[in-house]
Amino acid sequence: MSDVRVIIKRDSEREERVVTTGTTAAELLGGDRSTVAARVTGELRDLAYEVADGDELEPVAIDSPDGLDILRHSTAHVLAQAVQELFPEAKLGIGPPIKDGFYYDFDVETPFHPDDLKRIEKKMQEIQKRGQRFSRRVVSDEEAREELAAEPYKLELIGLKGAASAADGADVEVGGGELTIYDNLDAKTGDLCWKDLCRGPHLPTTRAIPAFKLMRSAGAYWRGSEQNPMLQRIYGTAWPTKDELKAHLEFLAEAEKRDHRKLGVELDLFSIPEVLGSGLAIFHPKGGVIRKVMEDYSRRRHEEAGYEFVNTPHISKGKLFETSGHLPNYAESMFPPMEFEGQDYYLKAMNCPMHNLVFDARGRSYRELPLRLFEFGTVYRYEKSGVVHGLTRARGFTQDDSHIYCTKEQMPEELDELLTFVLGLLRDYGLSDFYLELSTRDDSEKFMGEPEEWEEATEQLRQAAGKQGLELVMDPGGAAYYGPKISVQARDAIGRTWQMSTIQVDFQQPKRFNLEYTAADGSRQRPVMIHRALFGSIERFFAVLLEHYAGVFPPWLAPVQAVGIPIGDGHVRYLEDFAAEAKKLGLRFEVDSSSDRMQKKIRNAQKQKVPFMVIAGDEDVAGGAVSFRYRDGSQKNGIPRDEALAEILDAVARRQQV
Template identity: 85%
Template sequence: MSDVRVIIQRDSEREERVVTTGTTAADLFPGERTVVAARIAGELKDLAYQVADGETVEPVEISSEDGLNILRHSTAHVMAQAVQELFPEAKLGIGPPVRDGFYYDFDVERPFTPDDLKAVEKKMQEIQKRGQRFSRRVVSDEAAREELADEPYKLELIGLKGSASSEDGADVEVGGGELTIYDNLDAKTGELCWKDLCRGPHLPTTRNIPAFKLMRNAAAYWRGSEKNPMLQRIYGTAWPSKDELKAHLDFLAEAEKRDHRKLGAELDLFSIPEQIGSGLAVFHPKGGIIRRVMEDYSRRRHEEEGYEFVYTPHATKGKLFETSGHLDWYADGMYPPMQLDEGVDYYLKPMNCPMHNLVFDARGRSYRELPLRLFEFGTVYRYEKSGVVHGLTRARGFTQDDAHIYCTKEQMAEELDRTLTFVLNLLRDYGLNDFYLELSTKDPEKFVGSDEVWEEATETLRAVAEKQGLELVADPGGAAFYGPKISVQARDAIGRTWQMSTVQLDFNLPARFDLEYTAADGSKQQPVMIHRALFGSIERFFAVLLEHYAGAMPPWLAPVQAVGIPVGDAHVDYLREFAAEARRKGLRVEVDASSDRMQKKIRNQQKQKVPFMIIVGDDDMSGGTVSFRYRDGSQENGVPRDQALRKLVDVVESRAQV
């Protein structure tokens, strides 16, 4: 045996080691049970990989992003083996890791039931305890087809080798280059227990799976296309420890309590009627109040910041979107055309920016008018696939708080800085305070304009983002076709991240629309365009706030800010006078004059998450006072009526988050 020199890289530490030929990555990390794979020359390898002379080997910890993906992908294989042991007729689709978990698709005779999932999970536990070894082998296309002749979906993937899309998970199975199969081998005899077409890598054995749970099943089209067969998908989650699994399940339980669809029904805020269609919401009176207050405050702040309001129609001739480029680059996200005039296609608008460009171009513009900040609550329509529509957060019709700013190149950096600062401060006013920024750069396959223009726009945005002093994360290839963007990512009360505002710098649409202004020297110049959506959409922001506050909206946003609770019928008129006075001061106050007992009225209002209850009994009536009851159940008695009203007004006007 000859010597092999390798370098072991741990973060910034490098250790050179001399080992013998045939040494595996596992041999380099003896006793380190948290190491589940190795990274060599940028590629992830199984621990069974034999290291070569001169290679640099980095250990991959199970708790790292790559380690979690390997854990979850390996668990997906165990699940697929369990399904086929219980349902031998099941045909395999794909089984990639996803955020916080994994799934696997199966072609089966009937949908899985909850009892089926329990049986599959029990079988997975048996397989995990067997300690089966994951073993990789390279195969030819012909050999793979022969071995997997009974798996039609795997045969299709073999035909896609080298062109499989990561969007449908197929690259997890085949990738590019050589084709590999992973065998699950018996720990004692080495006999084959199960096999799957897969790129890998995987854990050394099934015993390296510390904790997992199956979550649910759903129908899913093969490779995400409605033209393909409908398969049954089982979702699961896997974690490096039982404690982490429990924490995740607790988090999911809390997230379920906060689900905006559930709260929307419980609090009577909105609905998505089947008669109207998926992704098209209607707001009920209480939800309408929250939305109106959100919009009114935003309007006021925009006016203070120098924005001018415009209104544009919901539909337009297709020619407008040919000019903008949307029909070239965004047609899949648009509703089909309507032929309203002979030979002329009309489209529901997916974006407001082309129409704002026409507002700018409606007359001659001078440099003295710039920056020109146009703002609209503009309703747009996007044809989302039914599988991705989700309540208010992924809808087919929604209203953007959309702004487009036209400025000179000299004003560009200052205006971007001012815009981003305005965006962050306004989000803070609504109670979101934990942010980071994401810089989305050019998709090399999907862009208009020159590389030089994109480079200038990207570096300008980068400098503006860094000035905020927030974490800046790269999003390579994530930009729209017309320019790079900064996205504000906000964390909510339970730590979930939501993409909120976007600020996009665009040198291209002004050129496509031939927009001009007259410069100080009399020459015609092209303006720079800044696209800016602050909430993203009213509906989505509504949902985010609803989940952030778990339905207990701060008093200034609450549809009912206080409810009067009479101890008895004799106290109703006194409370009605109080409520009438409160409404004259702009407060939203109601009185519960129902026949329910006082304690039931209190419970009802607690369920409706009303910020304050104003309770009145005999002593209050005789003393001209009220009693304050807060959301947390605490109570303040004997508060003079005028002080109580002042307190309500002050809390609402301060936008306090009580």
């Protein structure tokens, strides 16, 4: 036994302690059941870790980001143990924590059924109550191979040690470090119950898992490659308290009700036919109305801000994308080439190369700058089938793409005005809760250009962001290969975060395309290029708004702003005349002249989430009036026709919800 000096850090306090060898982190940090692990000199460790001289220890709470990962990773191990107890033939893949939950991949002969998930969850509850102890031990490659000889995917991970990446989700130490196995030991006898190759750390025991639930199963290719076997992935969620689990499940239920794919069908807005192809949507008439209104308003605002509209083709010779740098740096996200007349042609994945051609079509003077080009340009990107998701992750979509060419001197003011313009326009569509993310370069080789150029571009973006008074979050290494970017992150009505507009400063493409303008002194100078997508893509923004409003669009965006509901057949003509007046004023007004009873017509209009139901009966006709029924069920009777039209027009003009 000998003395060991350690420092315990809690918040801003530091306490020096002298303990004996063999003292564990649990003994030093114990007493608080919310502490599930220790950060030891920057490294996460189990509470069973025996401290060494000079260690600095910090408690890791279960509700901290690291604590949640440890909770969810531990629950994933319980899931895997439960599966192998019920399905002994199941082979183990990987089981990492993810946002709000965890998953584990299995190779099984038959895909899991919902009833299987119920059995597995019950078995997990049994394991949780047993209080099995998670115990870490270091093993050699040979020992790991011998112990896990029946697990082919684990053997593959052992072979990848040193080459594996966090993106693989591999439960092995990355970078050629030590291999570790975690044993699940019986709480009373210490006998081995189950084991897994894992880097850890884990909770002390399975009883420390407070609340969890299995969600669903799905197919997933091993290590994300379509060349590998298809495994069965079980998703689950775990939380520090049962109340938090309940709140999360309620949130998921609300999110499911708002799912744009579900609402798209219910409201007859769009579809993604299998015969057309995954990730390729068609908009139906009502969806087309919303899309047109979105585009028309954006187009008007851009015209007022001095943008000029251009149009470019959907395909190009490969040489253009070689020059822009997309083929060397972005080819995996582009569709394969089409050979034609001895040339390779590509579907465009970006509009910027073609906008460079517009700039370069003739000589440019400093008097023309800043030159703001804008296009609703459809692009095509090869997304793997596993990540395609409705309109939010598509293979064909239309960007509201702008490229601004300016001098270096103009850049600070342009970025400031551009970010103000972007945020203002997003607010007009009903989003209001934002923060900003600044994506920069790291030391990897994917980034073009000199570090000094990146520093200048990054600093200009940082200053522009600072003027907005919003939270700024750093994203090291997240920049595009040609320049840093600011992303506007917007929270929707139920608190989810969506990446919206992006603004990128690019010194590289003007050089690659040899873009120049004539300066005031007659010299030839290189412009700065600013990339900007405001919606990101029209399809994705459409989906975000659809979920944000849960389909209950404000009147200015609603595909049908008002529907006439006659009490009887004799009132149809009266409402048709009223509808004709409304349409002359630009309103989208329909009359339900079907044979359905009035209450059925009201229910139909409510299901379609129409803002104004305009009802007419004998008294209304006699008084030259109508009655309003609103989406919340309230009603206002005997409104003169001109006042009724004025109310609808006012609601549309204010772009506010009713």
